[in-house]
Amino acid sequence: MARLFIAEKPSLGRAIAAALPNPQKKDQGFIRCANGDIVTWCIGHLLEQVEPDAYDERYKKWNMADLPIVPQQWQLRPRKSASKQLTVVRKLLKDASEIIHAGDPDREGQLLVDEVIDYCKVSQSKKANIQRLLISDLNLPAVKRALSHMRSNRDFIPLSVSALARSRADWLYGMNMSRAYTLLGQKAGYQGVLSVGRVQTPVLGLVVRRDEEIENFVPRDYFTLDALIPYQDGQHSFDIRARWKPSEACKPWQDEEGRVLSRKLVENVASRIANQPATVTESEQKQTKQAPPLPYSLSALQIDAAKRYAMSAQRVLDTCQALYEKHKLITYPRSDSRYLPLEHFAQAQAVTSAIANNAKELQSAVSGANLSLKSKAWNDKKVDAHHAIIPTPKQASVNALSGDEMKIYALIARQYLIQFYPAAVYAEAKLVFDIAGGIFIAKGRQLLSPGWKTLMGGKNQEDDDGVDTVPPLEKGRVLTCREGEIKDRKTEPPRHFTEATLLQAMTGIARFVADKELKKILRDTDGLGTEATRAGILDTLFKRQLLKRQGKIILSSEAGRGLIHALPSESTYPDMTAHWEHQLQAMAEKNQAYQPFIQTLQNQIEQLISQVKQAPVPESLRSLPKVERPAFRKSRKRTTRKSTKKASE
DSSP, rough: OEEEEEESSHHHHHHHHHTTTTTTETTTTTTOOTTTTEEEEOOOEEEEOOOOOHHHHHGOOOGGGGSSOOOOOOOOOOOOGGGHHHHHHHHHHHHEEEEEEEEEEEHHEEEEEEHHHHTTTTOHHHHHEEEEEOOOOSSHHHHHHHTOOEEEGGGHHHHHHHHHHHHHOOOOOHHHHHHHHHHHHTTTTOOOOOOOTTTHHHHHHHHHHHHHHHTTTOOOOOEEEEEEEEEEEEEEEEEEEEEOOOOOOGGGGGGGOOOOOOOHHHHHHHHHHHHHEEEEEEEEEEEEEEEEOOOOOOHHHHHHHHHHHHHHHHHHHHHHHIIIISSSSSOOOSOOOOOBOGGGGGGGHHHHHHHHHHGGHHHHHHHHHHTOOOTTTBGGOOOSSOOOBOOOOOOOGGGOOHHHHHHHHHHHHHHHHGSOOOOOEEEEEEEEEETEEEEEEEEEEEEEEGGGGGGGGGGGGGGGGGGGGSSSTTTTEEEEEEEEEEEEOOOOOOOOEEOOOOOHHTGGGGGGGOOOHHHHHHHHSSSSSOOTHHHHHHHHHHTTTTTEEEETTEEEEEEHHHHHHSSSSSHHHHHHHHHHHHHHHHHTTTTTTHHHHHHHHHHHHHHHHHHHHHHHHOOHHHHOOOOHHHHHHHHHHHHHHHHHHHOOO
């Protein structure tokens, strides 16, 4: 019985066809295999949400009175660039007796092929028998393995529903809020697009609040006190440096972070401890181990590439796509997982040999790897639709890679290799002294065995703290404090965001949320946006001129600030996204229905739009610079309509 495979992209389609019987006949938009199987593909999304004016012609003109726009019957349309391929897929679906869904292994990949199957009106009986093929590595052995482990597509319906809910919710929220605030801006004389989205706006809010915190920062003086305690150890004599820990009674002279703001107080303690006995009240010596960091998810890779090579998130994603699709040197790149399935452990020999061939600078790292070591990365329980990004066993001609591709491949390969190196071992020591009734603490840390750190190049700052300054003294030992050393310090403002720290903030957004429940949701769902969308969201904010770059740092523009101050605060914080993500995840796990989620959102949007209509133009929008863009003005309606599509997230 001939089967029709529908892949997400041509590269995936070719990889599937290569694993099916030869000879093959390549046709326009599909490949026919010797056994009668046919492989076709989408080109990413073949379909897209229609613009508001497809529901009603009057929406072509942006008008506050028409908001909110809520479609009664949702419509999709073929993307202009993809309509030819959609015709090919539709015809093949009509003739197919068995269908295999081969979208990428994630929420979006599931929806992307499912919506084509729905749009082409495939019968219910055919739908009931659709199989799901999950591929995260385009190399032949991996594809063949995946072909022998297919599941029923019905198992993945909840994933599709979750993606559909997200897509429609983003359209409802982004389209309505972007129109409302762009129209408000126009009333105030601003001609740019003030786009609002469930993810992009909280990201913009982070940058605006950080910039303003830095501008309004007033440095404060604070003081530290170290007790210097002379110690002789055989031939060596040195000072043990123990930091004063203020008691409860000092609270009135401390800030919220426990820093002492009164020099007088510190001077008083320093004079009290000079030439006084220093008694050891606690003594601790131990060895600690630091396991290697896990292999990369896309965000973790983007953060490291931004720190090391100042590469933008989008550039890293594009480079990864080329390494995956064109060169087949890495596994599926849009992954949010940092774990690997146990079956991958058996490929370690083949993968490390490929690394030695493909990245010459890692040859000694490969020869030093112990392939019998199994780090905590191998864990089936933590792997769902996809696993961490790792190199494949494919050997390539080194000259085939561009500079960017080589950098990113080497990062991914190094992160994989450290899984086969032992933990780094530290000696840690801590002494607590009582001096004149005050508590003073000395801490030391020394790297005894670098383990995986030998592959990371350069010394870590933390590894420079010599443990020899904190000798192993027994409890009750009495030394003498020679003097107290006071240091005058100043509080420092937080730092401006860079691409790396903003991506870190997006993935670790839970830090910026007070509500404990929401904190947990954001930790579990890996933050703001998805691996696949973060780069695009930052890109949109730059294109809309709501964010700007200044060298490595990222700053908010006047328009970005004006928009954040004009919006209701719940739109500018990540809490709303946490609520959404929690429900979307529940939908994917069959614990939440689609309808109540969308209904609640519609009610919320109605409320928000009604507030906009009743309130005067916010002051923060009145003071925006008048954007002079003659070309933009002429085609404002058209440009603005297109703009909100990307604004939706």
